[in-house]
Amino acid sequence: MSCSEFDLKGYFLEELPGEERAQVEAHLPACQECREELARLRLTDAAMMTLRDEEIPQRIAFVSDKVFEPAWWQRLWQSAPRLGFASAAMLAAAIFVHAFTRPAPVIAPSGVETAEVERMIEREVARRLDTAVAEAVAAAETRNEERTAGLLQAAAEQFEMQRQADLLTVQESFDYLRKQMNVSYMASAYQEASQ
Amino acid sequence: MLQSRDGDVEAYNHLVSRWEKRVYNYLLRLVRDPEDSLDLSQDVFLKAYQSLRRLEDPARFSAWLFRIAHNEAFSLLRKRRPETELADQAPPSPPAAKMLPVETSLAVASALNRLSEDQREAVILKMYQGFKFEEIAGILECPVSTVKSRVYTALDLLKETLAPIETRGDA
Numbered sequence: 001m002s003c004s005e006f007d008l009k010g011y012f013l014e015e016l017p018g019e020e021r022a023q024v025e026a027h028l029p030a031c032q033e034c035r036e037e038l039a040r041l042r043l044t045d046a047a048m049m050t051l052r053d054e055e056i057p058q059r060i061a062f063v064s065d066k067v068f069e070p071a072w073w074q075r076l077w078q079s080a081p082r083l084g085f086a087s088a089a090m091l092a093a094a095i096f097v098h099a100f101t102r103p104a105p106v107i108a109p110s111g112v113e114t115a116e117v118e119r120m121i122e123r124e125v126a127r128r129l130d131t132a133v134a135e136a137v138a139a140a141e142t143r144n145e146e147r148t149a150g151l152l153q154a155a156a157e158q159f160e161m162q163r164q165a166d167l168l169t170v171q172e173s174f175d176y177l178r179k180q181m182n183v184s185y186m187a188s189a190y191q192e193a194s195q
Numbered sequence: 196m197l198q199s200r201d202g203d204v205e206a207y208n209h210l211v212s213r214w215e216k217r218v219y220n221y222l223l224r225l226v227r228d229p230e231d232s233l234d235l236s237q238d239v240f241l242k243a244y245q246s247l248r249r250l251e252d253p254a255r256f257s258a259w260l261f262r263i264a265h266n267e268a269f270s271l272l273r274k275r276r277p278e279t280e281l282a283d284q285a286p287p288s289p290p291a292a293k294m295l296p297v298e299t300s301l302a303v304a305s306a307l308n309r310l311s312e313d314q315r316e317a318v319i320l321k322m323y324q325g326f327k328f329e330e331i332a333g334i335l336e337c338p339v340s341t342v343k344s345r346v347y348t349a350l351d352l353l354k355e356t357l358a359p360i361e362t363r364g365d366a
Contacts, residue, residue: 009346009347009350010343013298013321015343018289034262040354040360041350041354041358043354043357043358044353044357045322047302047303047353047357047358048303048322048353050299050300050303051300051304052300053216053217053220054219054220055216056215056216056219056236057233058233059215060211124286129252149206150235195358
């Protein structure tokens with residue numbers, strides 16, 4: 001038994017506000033019954049604490065499974081700042097893609113301008129063709145002149161060699177004739193001397 | 196806690212490892228079956244993970260977690276209520292003053308079993324889990340006065356078994 005005006009269980013369970021707690025503490029030294037009641041509550045608590053917590057037989061680890069992880073879009077959707085950032089990023093990306101994929105403006109040329117452009121192209125093609133032909137002809141003529149000059153030089157050299165050979169033959173013939181004449185003259189002179 | 200709320204599984208694993216033993220023992224003392232307690236613990240943490248983003252005040256995580264555990268436990272107890280009522284009729288244990296420590300813990304378990312489910316849960320949340328009356332009222336979704344009444348009644352019943360008044364000749 002205890003004094004009904006004091007909440008001993010509330011005091012024991014530390015649920016009393018400071019003022020009521022102080023009143024109980026002031027009352028206890030003077031009341032044997034309340035002290036015994038408080039001692040029984042403490043004994044009950046001590047007995048209850050012999051019932052210890054048991055270890056969990058198996059760790060709860062299912063949350064490490066990937067299937068319980070929220071998808072990236074779920075995490076994004078659940079975060080307001082991230083969602084705002086993602087929206088801004090998507091808007092920027094959309095503008096960027098639109099700017100690069102938009103077809104370039106096509107300006108339709110008039111008929112007069114087209115004819116003028118065609119004439120200019122034709123003139124340019126003709127000019128470049130004439131130049132190419134002239135260059136090709138000049139190159140061919142140069143090659144022919146060089147070949148002719150080479151042939152003429154070779155013919156002149158051959159003629160000179162032949163002339164030198166002929167002169168040498170004439171010189172040798174003349175020397176032979178002069179020797180024959182000397183022999184004839186000496187033979188005639190010997191016959192005259194012997195006669 | 197905040198990382199877990201943003202879907203960080205590793206952070207939530209830390210949270211689970213910190214609370215799983217307390218939740219398991221709360222459920223074990225309430226439903227009194229290890230396998231059921233483990234299964235319920237799994238369910239509690241799964242449901243907590245799935246609804247963690249709805250927890251507005253992270254400081255109230257423990258009360259919120261035990262609220263989920265309470266719902267899971269009483270969902271099971273309602274299914275097997277006839278069996279529980281039979282178990283509640285077990286004979287009272289002898290006084291704790293004459294028992295060895297092991298016997299005392301058995302007597303405590305027996306004394307807890309003789310309490311009603313509401314009383315047992317209230318006293319478990321108060322004595323073993325250390326919640327304040329207001330927090331227990333939040334977990335059980337009932338007035339503080341109801342919590343107080345359940346705890347006080349449970350304490351009186353436990354006290355009769357575990358710390359009986361010594362009469363002349365007891366020693």
